[in-house]
Amino acid sequence: MERVFVTGAAGFIGSNLVDRLLELGKTVVGWDDFSTGQKLFLENATKNPNFKLIEGDNLDLPALTKAMRGCDFVFHFAANADVRFGIIHPHKDLQQNTIATFNVLEAMRLNNVKQIGFSSTGSIYGEAKTIPTPENAECPIQTSLYGASKLACEGLIEAYCEGFEFEGYIFRFVSILGPRYSHGHIFDFYKQLLDHPEHLKILGDGTQRKSYLHIYDCLNAVLTAIEKRTALQERHRVSIFNLGTKEYLQVSDSVKLICQTLNLKPELEYTGGKKGWIGDNPFIFLDTARIEGIGAAAKRTIRDSIVDTINWIQKNHWILERNN
Amino acid sequence: MERVFVTGAAGFIGSNLVDRLLELGKTVVGWDDFSTGQKLFLENATKNPNFKLIEGDNLDLPALTKAMRGCDFVFHFAANADVRFGIIHPHKDLQQNTIATFNVLEAMRLNNVKQIGFSSTGSIYGEAKTIPTPENAECPIQTSLYGASKLACEGLIEAYCEGFEFEGYIFRFVSILGPRYSHGHIFDFYKQLLDHPEHLKILGDGTQRKSYLHIYDCLNAVLTAIEKRTALQERHRVSIFNLGTKEYLQVSDSVKLICQTLNLKPELEYTGGKKGWIGDNPFIFLDTARIEGIGAAAKRTIRDSIVDTINWIQKNHWILERNN
Numbered sequence: 313m314e315r316v317f318v319t320g321a322a323g324f325i326g327s328n329l330v331d332r333l334l335e336l337g338k339t340v341v342g343w344d345d346f347s348t349g350q351k352l353f354l355e356n357a358t359k360n361p362n363f364k365l366i367e368g369d370n371l372d373l374p375a376l377t378k379a380m381r382g383c384d385f386v387f388h389f390a391a392n393a394d395v396r397f398g399i400i401h402p403h404k405d406l407q408q409n410t411i412a413t414f415n416v417l418e419a420m421r422l423n424n425v426k427q428i429g430f431s432s433t434g435s436i437y438g439e440a441k442t443i444p445t446p447e448n449a450e451c452p453i454q455t456s457l458y459g460a461s462k463l464a465c466e467g468l469i470e471a472y473c474e475g476f477e478f479e480g481y482i483f484r485f486v487s488i489l490g491p492r493y494s495h496g497h498i499f500d501f502y503k504q505l506l507d508h509p510e511h512l513k514i515l516g517d518g519t520q521r522k523s524y525l526h527i528y529d530c531l532n533a534v535l536t537a538i539e540k541r542t543a544l545q546e547r548h549r550v551s552i553f554n555l556g557t558k559e560y561l562q563v564s565d566s567v568k569l570i571c572q573t574l575n576l577k578p579e580l581e582y583t584g585g586k587k588g589w590i591g592d593n594p595f596i597f598l599d600t601a602r603i604e605g606i607g608a609a610a611k612r613t614i615r616d617s618i619v620d621t622i623n624w625i626q627k628n629h630w631i632l633e634r635n636n
Numbered sequence: 637m638e639r640v641f642v643t644g645a646a647g648f649i650g651s652n653l654v655d656r657l658l659e660l661g662k663t664v665v666g667w668d669d670f671s672t673g674q675k676l677f678l679e680n681a682t683k684n685p686n687f688k689l690i691e692g693d694n695l696d697l698p699a700l701t702k703a704m705r706g707c708d709f710v711f712h713f714a715a716n717a718d719v720r721f722g723i724i725h726p727h728k729d730l731q732q733n734t735i736a737t738f739n740v741l742e743a744m745r746l747n748n749v750k751q752i753g754f755s756s757t758g759s760i761y762g763e764a765k766t767i768p769t770p771e772n773a774e775c776p777i778q779t780s781l782y783g784a785s786k787l788a789c790e791g792l793i794e795a796y797c798e799g800f801e802f803e804g805y806i807f808r809f810v811s812i813l814g815p816r817y818s819h820g821h822i823f824d825f826y827k828q829l830l831d832h833p834e835h836l837k838i839l840g841d842g843t844q845r846k847s848y849l850h851i852y853d854c855l856n857a858v859l860t861a862i863e864k865r866t867a868l869q870e871r872h873r874v875s876i877f878n879l880g881t882k883e884y885l886q887v888s889d890s891v892k893l894i895c896q897t898l899n900l901k902p903e904l905e906y907t908g909g910k911k912g913w914i915g916d917n918p919f920i921f922l923d924t925a926r927i928e929g930i931g932a933a934a935k936r937t938i939r940d941s942i943v944d945t946i947n948w949i950q951k952n953h954w955i956l957e958r959n960n
Contacts, residue, residue, distance in 0.1 A: 398795070399799040399800065402741075402796075402799075406734075406738050406792075410734060410788060411730070421726075438794075448774040448775055449774065449775055450773065450775070451771065451772055451773055451774070451775060452775065453794050453874055454790075454791040454794040454795045454798070455794070456795055456798065456799070457792070457795045457799065459795070460788070460794065460795040463788070463791045464734060464788030464791055464792075466778075467784030467787045467788055468730075468781070468788075470762075470777050470784065471722065471778045471783070471784040471915070474778070474779045474780065474914065475722065475723040475781065475915055476723065550777055590798065590799055591795070591798050
């Protein structure tokens with residue numbers, strides 16, 4: 313891994329990855345369509361002579377293929393990352409996740425690039441029967457178009473590993489927190505409390521239990537897993553890792569912590585129901601023994617990560633004003 | 637289920653389903669793009685006033701949506717059913733299976749049709765660790781673009797069940813045999829032996845163990861499962877059934893039986909290797925306890941099915957001449 317292609321390079325996770333790769337001395341080609349990515353996230357990267365930014369769309373296979381030329385590893389982190397609104401625009405997950413991933417794989421094949429790291433999600437487990445959920449849990453039933461599209465991407469990557477001798481690293485993330493966080497429940501709560509500090513509306517009854525991971529722990533796990541690839545090689549050249557912490561947090565406790573950190577005491581309005589929205593999984597908790605087994609356990613607690621996220625938003629209010 | 641829409645209506649399985657539905661007194665709208673479907677398979681159906689044939693492509697969503705108007709159940713049996721050649725044209729499984737299925741689901745949503753029966757495949761289990769493989773086997777690793785695309789379709793159907801209150805019946809088929817069989821190893825062997833009866837080339841070393849099911853047993857299982865739906869309702873409105881027999885056959889034994897039935901003694905040439913091709917799963921055997929539990933076990937043996945298939949091809953040599 314010397315010349316690395318990163319899709320979604322201007323996104324929350326992608327831009328942090330770009331910075332880390334540059335720190336490690338890699339040459340990085342960043343690719344983003346800026347539909348949700350932020351130029352400001354690449355402020356430091358663009359000062360580095362080892363970084364090249366190319367603006368483009370994953371649905372444009374010729375441009376993608378051209379941009380990838382000369383690279384030897386692809387991190388495919390571009391995605392429609394919104395799990396909640398799939399049913400509002402059902403084609404979005406298909407196009408931006410499934411078809412986009414197919415194009416990334418085709419561009420790799422055409423460029424003879426054979427190694428890919430992919431950001432999948434714990435959502436592919438649907439309402440898992442085994443919790444904490446291990447990587448080899450039973451065949452899941454999808455509950456969202458987002459989860460369905462990410463599982464489709466995993467399948468495509470696996471088929472390319474078998475058919476074209478690719479080497480794939482699939483990471484099933486819980487919700488990621490930390491600097492450049494720009495989407496999710498903390499973001500929504502923060503915006504609400506800025507508008508009306510005395511009142512907070514919360515989807516569901518607050519009993520949903522969710523898992524979170526700090527972006528720095530996430531990237532440490534991703535890079536460690538790839539570094540130790542030889543020892544860990546699985547059948548079919550595919551390595552799959554759950555990425556999360558050994559804890560989870562109830563939404564009502566998350567709310568308390570956010571309000572404490574902001575020093576606010578809003579009246580809380582729960583919309584009710586075990587699920588926050590259609591397709592919401594009320595309990596997400598991944599078994600992370602596999603990634604811990606290679607020495608890449610998360611170091612930060614969920615509480616630390618939430619506080620760090622709020623601190624970052626407080627210093628970067630511009631993120632609240634962007635259009636997407 | 638009174639007015640039934642069948643995609644792939646002119647295919648091997650689809651056309652047999654159309655005939656069965658018409659026998660049951662249903663009104664049927666058949667939809668096919670005739671890329672591999674055969675007009676002759678619908679010879680009887682087209683004489684029935686309850687049958688309407690509409691020629692069209694699943695990638696044409698407006699036409700598909702219009703054709704489906706007024707129907708109350710969709711059997712989505714159109715597919716690129718070729719597991720072997722995925723790596724020759726990687727986009728084909730994506731377009732004809734994944735995107736086509738998305739369009740079928742969208743057409744259903746736009747027409748407020750909420751029930752779907754889907755032909756999936758045992759290939760989604762990849763090289764399963766548990767054999768016979770049950771429906772809730774562990775999260776599989778895909779070994780073909782075909783399997784990956786069918787798993788993607790399953791995920792889409794499941795997400796529509798959750799998001800739009802659809803009711804889905806997913807059937808994971810082994811290889812189907814019987815009248816109108818027009819693709820697969822018996823077909824290939826038959827053609828070879830017609831060309832050169834003294835020699836037969838077989839992919840792999842002959843030790844691959846595969847499962848087969850007769851089309852009539854397949855359709856009996858499909859229709860029984862849907863009929864008994866109320867009693868069997870699973871979580872998320874999704875019902876998944878493996879369809880197969882309680883036996884499997886080694887390729888070398890299949891070869892013997894085919895040669896006996898044709899009264900030929902060719903010299904056998906095995907190309908060697910445990911797999912017949914890249915992505916071939918050397919042992920496919922599904923656990924069919926679930927479908928047997930509702931009284932829809934297969935009645936025909938694999939041997940009966942192979943002989944029946946050869947008899948049908950012998951009486952229908954025109955199928956050997958078609959272009960696809």
